[in-house]
Amino acid sequence: MGVNFILQGAEEDISRIEKGTKILQEEWNVESQKKGTVFSDIKVNVSFHEGMELEIKQVNEDVEICCHEPAHFFRALNWVQKHLKDTEGKSEKRETAYFTGNGLMLDCSRNAVFTVEKVKEMIRTLAKMGLNRLLLYTEDTYEVADLPYFGAYRGRYTKEEIQEMDTYAQIFGIELIPCIQTLAHLHNVLKWPSAEEIVDTPDILQVGKEESYVFIEKLLTAVKDSFHTRRVHLGMDEAVQLGLGNYLKENGYRNSSELIKEHCTRVLEICKKLGLEPMIWSDMYITSNTGKSYYEVPEDADCSDWKKPDPELGLVYWDYYNKDESVYEKMLKVHKQLSDKIVFAGGCWIWNGIAPNYSRSFTCTKSALSACKKYKVPEVFCTAWLDNGAETPVDAILPGAALFAYLGFHQEFDEATLEEEFRDAVESSLKEFLKLDKFDRLFLGDQVNMASENPSKYLLYQDAMLGIFDYHLKNAGASEYYKMLAEELKNSAEICKNHTGFFEYYHCLAEILSQKSELGVQIKVAYDAQDLSTLRQLCEEIIPHLTEKLWKLKELREDLWMTDAKPFGYELIDLRMGGVITRLESSRRRLLKYVEGRIDKLEELETERIPYFAEGKPAIENHWQRAVSGADFTDTI
Structure with missing residues (x-):
């Protein structure tokens, strides 16, 4: 059945969703138009409220959607479009959004820089799922004025391309957030002779070097000029050799906890100057304080004497590895002692090799988001890393994104409901996608691939x-x-x-x-x-x-x-x-x-x-x- 949605409600409410509704309706009706299907007019009365409840009511040709924000509206509208013919003229659906922010991080730094059209396609899919965040992970794959070698031969995004994607995301109530690096993971930048004076080790910037902060300000200025949001993810993770290269030769040894604190202070000053709201991956703050690995923290850790981040700096707790909910709870307790601005990042294991590892992804995500709900973490997102050259096609991320969306609106997991929501948003079979998990279970049989074989x-x-x-x-x-x-x-x-x-x-x-x-x-x-x-x-x-x-x-x-x-x-x-x-x-x-x-x-x-x-x-x-x-x-x- 072809559908024409007629939006009704307050003018300011309709203006927030009108363009997105038109775009999705055109997409939905392509097949109907080809078949010469008769179109029905469906009146959709929309209203937004402060609460996180999402409610859909249908009586005959009238639909009422009451929700918190545009992304939630598009989730509801997608459900209406897919199930209108199944409801016999009367239906009602209620959900609660457990996170104010829920979305996807797309890795555009492991050789694959996704086209503007592909990102737009992803944005539409996220909107149908009700997700409202999309982070673009770009180590050196965005254009920076006066830095011609930054992202050279890598397909970096131009300022205009980012702005086009950003504008498109806003149409669907999705915040496009830059996710960059300002300390480590910069080997593709630092390999060029032009970067010699800011290198500590081949992957890490030299802390305390004035030239490093001139360089970082150029990066952040490019971000500010390209993205609508003022939020920015600064990276700063896994700098395990921090201070052990050129810094050590020039300044002698200093503890990494002191260096990360000093560096964060300098970068935060630049962010304040530019009006940006930063967050970083949290691992360096934990490992530099404990001297151990990320998860080697005592159950009853007292962080009162730790060197802590600035209160204005958000901490992103990343964890794609653990199946036990107790691990996530332990780590969230630590993070809550360090910051009032916590974001959780889980992952869909599409960086396993050539095929996705859905069994580990689903096992970890269910435990992680259960803990996040318990500890009232406001924002979560699903990372889509593409380690070792982006060998896995990016559409393999779709089950992981769908799971994050599903658990964002449901307290408990139900496989049949997830399959339905996946089919509604992606128009493919989740069961067929999950078969790909078998590529890497050769030695495991039906066991969860927790080791990522x-x-x-x-x-x-x-x-x-x-x-x-x-x-x-x-x-x-x-x-x-x-x-x-x-x-x-x-x-x-x-x-x-x-x-x-x-x-x-x-x-x-x-x-x-x-x-x-x-x-x-x-x-x-x-x-x-x-x-x-x-x-x-x-x-x-x-x-x-x-x-x-x-x-x-x-x-x-x-x-x-x-x-x-x-x-x-x-x-x-x-x-x-x-x-x-x-x-x-x-x-x-x-x-x-x-x-x-x-x-x-x-x-x-x-x-x-x-x-x-x-x-x-x-x-x-x-x-x-x-x-x-x-x-x-x-x-x-």
Whole structure:
């Protein structure tokens, strides 16, 4: 059924949602227009109030939506649009928003800088879920005046592009927040000769250096000029080598807790000067005070003597790792002693390798947000990191975002309701998405992948002649496992028509792994047995077929990347996947020379296969350069 929504209510209320309603209605009615469907006029009376309750009432052709803010309205309107035909003319729905801020952080710094149109698409999806925050994580992928090397060859956003996305987000009541770095995680900036005078270690700015603060002011000025919000996330996490590089040589040793306090003070002064409201990741304040790792804090920690952040500086507690609610409660108690401005950041594990780790993401998120509700944390967001080159297509984040939205409006978890909300907002099947979790549960069966094992990555990339991981494939049944997964995913692209290319990619990956995962084992067994017939068959049938499939996989990934992101950064995916194809072709030539008696042995296959992972340790390797070779990938200098 086609629908024309006619908004009614106070003029100031309608003005907040009119543009967004029109955009969503046009999107919803595309298919209806194609089919020549008759459109019905639906009157929607909207009103906003101070409370966090969201209420929808429908009687025949009239709908009433009463809610706190525009993003919540669009969640309600999406529900009305999807379920109007199911209600038999009368329905009522009530929800409560448990967080004033709830949203997503999109990583645009791991080589994939998402296009303006992709971000707009994400904004519409977040609005349908009722989320009201979108953080753009940009280490050096935004334009800064007078810094030509900042983000060079990386696809950085121009000021105009950010403003376009920002304006679009405002239409849906979503706050677009800059998430940058002003201390560590700046290796792509500091690698250029122009940055020599502000380097402490290769990844960290030198604290106390005046040139560092001139540089930071340029970054923050660019942020202020590009974004509508005055809020800014300054980063400052994981600066574990703080003060141990050029700072140490020039000034001698100082405790990192003193340095982080001094640096925060200086950066906060710049923020005040520019009228910005900053927040930072909290780990450096905790680790510098305890001298231990982030989570090694006593249950009854007394933080009264700790060096604390300025009261105007927000602390973002990030935690994607723990399944026990008690850990989150312990950490929230510590954070509440440090600051009155706490934000929680969880995560959807799409940085596991090539496939998402939904089992860990769902397990951790349910515990984390339960604790956040208990401790009345006002804001939460779901991070979508893309470590090691953005190999996982970004749409894999959708189940994680949907879970954050769902738990933001529901006290308890109900799988069926989440599946319905996912279908309403994403127009795809959550069950099909969750099948992707199986890519990395080869050694785990039905267990939650809490250690983030990722065999789908290293078994794709490993060299068939070296067999670095082959020791661990004994009795694993990898080929049969991935063959069954390929069968499970065979119809996913048809079921999820809005994500056809996405599921074609993963179906192709499963097909490849069904052959390539044990190719090295097959080669070694045949070589040791001097089974020349099998080696010839591998050369003439299996490897050519695999190579053909890999070309298809590479093209599918390229299409996804070029649809979602700017072209910069894809060259590294091209090199990785192209490397697999090239090495298979080289391996085939080597094997044929042996089979034909032109060489008398293959040294690679004479080498004993030894364990890569220590006994009892998780089977995880997320560094591509380690998975493809035992040799050094870079120079020793």
